[in-house]
Amino acid sequence: MSENEVALLAKVPTGLYIGGEWRESSTGKTLPVYDPATGVELIRIADASVEDGAAAMDAAVAAQESWAATAPRVRGEILRRAFDLLQERKEEFALLMTIEMGKPLAEARGEVGYGGEFLRWFSEEAVRISGRYGQNPEGTGHMIVTQRPVGPCFLITPWNFPLAMATRKIAPALAAGCTVVVKPAELTPLTTLFFVKLLEEVGLPAGVVNVITTSTSSTVSAPIIADPRLRKLSFTGSTAVGQRLLAQAAQGVLRTSMELGGNAPFVVFDDADLDTAVDGAMLAKFRNTGQACTAANRFIVHESIAAEFGRRLTARVAEFSIGRGTDDGVTFGPLVNEAAVESTDAMVKDALERGAQLLIGGARPEGPGSFYQPTVLTNVPAESRLLQEEIFGPLVGITTFQSEDEAVRLANATEYGLIGYVFTTDLARGQRMIDRLDTGMMGLNTGLVSNAAAPFGGVKQSGLGREGSLEGIHEYLSTKYTLIPAS
Known part of the structure; x- marks a missing residue:
């Protein structure tokens, strides 16, 4: 590795991010991250346990009420600051993606641009969450329709676009007023950890975003999905894994977004x-x-x-x-x-x-x-x-x-x-x-x-829901209807 690469890796957090704090795994275990171009181990990071997953979920739940009550403009400005800082550190993020995932630097720079656009787009959508008000057809009352954050979310991201897949899920969730637990892929977790450190720097409150990295994904994820306090599951990955996650999510009747395989x-x-x-x-x-x-x-x-x-x-x-x-x-x-x-x-x-x-x-x-x-x-x-x-x-x-x-x-x-x-x-x-x-x-x-301005998603066994665009934020909102009787 070059001196620049060694210096960059020294800046990347190696712990779990739970409740606004970086911490080791409760078991003390770590997992290696490799450079696919050489096979050389780059770094070791915390390997989360079931207990760590539960702690991350606790932190997301604890922060949910205050984050949902945070003004949309404030939520949007945090995302906008994240976008601006990401542009300043474009070269660092591009280099990190290249050494942990393998894509050429030119493509990695393109991903920083693409991934950043989700921060900018949803910073603007945060203040455009709307409802409606009007008389019902019978004239017996007035209807109020509002949009509310669904609540704590569990976001599972893939290894192939380690920045863009994180921002495409995190940004709309935060814009909508949801707190999240993020589980990046074991093969390329460093970019997500580095990005969450950036969110910390721009003033994201503790507990709003929590990150767990683990070598035992299904073991750690299952209790989170089964937690009755969880209200949303978003997954990008293979159709086979998505089918298993949907079966688990059905037990809690969770809102789901599934971006699955393609052919x-x-x-x-x-x-x-x-x-x-x-x-x-x-x-x-x-x-x-x-x-x-x-x-x-x-x-x-x-x-x-x-x-x-x-x-x-x-x-x-x-x-x-x-x-x-x-x-x-x-x-x-x-x-x-x-x-x-x-x-x-x-x-x-x-x-x-x-x-x-x-x-x-x-x-x-x-x-x-x-x-x-x-x-x-x-x-x-x-x-x-x-x-x-x-x-x-x-x-x-x-x-x-x-x-x-x-x-x-x-x-x-x-x-x-x-x-x-x-x-x-x-x-x-x-x-x-x-x-x-x-x-x-x-x-x-x-x-x-x-x-970022287009709805991304498929039909048949390629998934459910849409990411990006106007549709993207609605994946993290629930509709509430109230009737006020006519006086």
């Missing part, structure tokens, strides 16, 4: 601008080395242009420079761990055994770290795993279609429905695809759609 179709019609489509593919597939729920998985390309699309895409992929994200010129980093490498490689081998053709990549490079070559396969059989499962790696699998109806059928032939990408210059066809794709989001002639 995004990337549909390229014969009239598409191929340069635009290839640009979109590079963004939709290889951002974050393919480790995103929004990543394009199934490349469904019209048979008349599939060969040319594959050729152009392969040429662009060949330009990647693979290495540690902090090194000059690196444009493609490691996967998060060895398990991710093995999963990607298994999908490549499965497709090749079934008859797919390899255009580029298909192996892990020599040397340390959890790297895998960006890979493009064509003529991928329909039964291949990479067309059936969420990939979460730098793997493109191209299959073909003949008609629009066939493209729609192939695109919708999945249990997931998070996002789809469509490339066509036919405006009418684009509008039809908006209506026909079973997804919560769609990119039309673009490979990047995420924005």
Whole structure:
């Protein structure tokens, strides 16, 4: 590690943040955090126990009433100060994400910008929580409809976007007047800890945000979810884990937001601008080395242009420079761990055994770290795993279609429905695809759609609820109706 990296890690808290205090685990146990580009241990942090989770929940409950009563303007200004300070420390946050998660510095800087926008957006939404007042139809009274914070929330964030996924959940909760317990992923917890330290600096009251890091996620989380004082569960991660959490949340009839898996179709019609489509593919597939729920998985390309699309895409992929994200010129980093490498490689081998053709990549490079070559396969059989499962790696699998109806059928032939990408210059066809794709989001002639002002979420087994936009704050509010009889 460089001197700058060592100095930065020295600034990152290593404890649990409970009730406004940094503390060790009640058991004294710690867990390691590794650099995926080298396999070297970066630091050790507190490994929370069930008792620590209970203490975090106690702190959130204790702070709930006063935080809900805090003026919306005050809540918003705290979030705005957090946004401003995050911009001042952009380089530190970007470097920290790169060394704990692996993404190149340019992408990490982009995430700081994206993650910060949730702080700015919801700082503005805090003062726009509204209700309504009016006479009922019968004329026998007046109706008052108000929005109230749901109460203490448990937020479980993933490892792939360690800042943006934290701000996308924490910011609307705080804006709405809710206190939270946050459990970041074991693989990339440092960015969240560093961010909560920033919240502490801008004056967030004790107990409003509490953070627990643990190597035994399900064990520590289960009692929190079962706590009758908890009123909201928000989770981003795999569909399988989300299903288990939903079953647990049902016992307490909790409000839930579930941002789960994806298997995004990337549909390229014969009239598409191929340069635009290839640009979109590079963004939709290889951002974050393919480790995103929004990543394009199934490349469904019209048979008349599939060969040319594959050729152009392969040429662009060949330009990647693979290495540690902090090194000059690196444009493609490691996967998060060895398990991710093995999963990607298994999908490549499965497709090749079934008859797919390899255009580029298909192996892990020599040397340390959890790297895998960006890979493009064509003529991928329909039964291949990479067309059936969420990939979460730098793997493109191209299959073909003949008609629009066939493209729609192939695109919708999945249990997931998070996002789809469509490339066509036919405006009418684009509008039809908006209506026909079973997804919560769609990119039309673009490979990047995420924005703090847009509602993020899916349908089918890709989840429940929305994050960001106007809808995002309402996930943390409950509606109350009061009738005042006519005098």
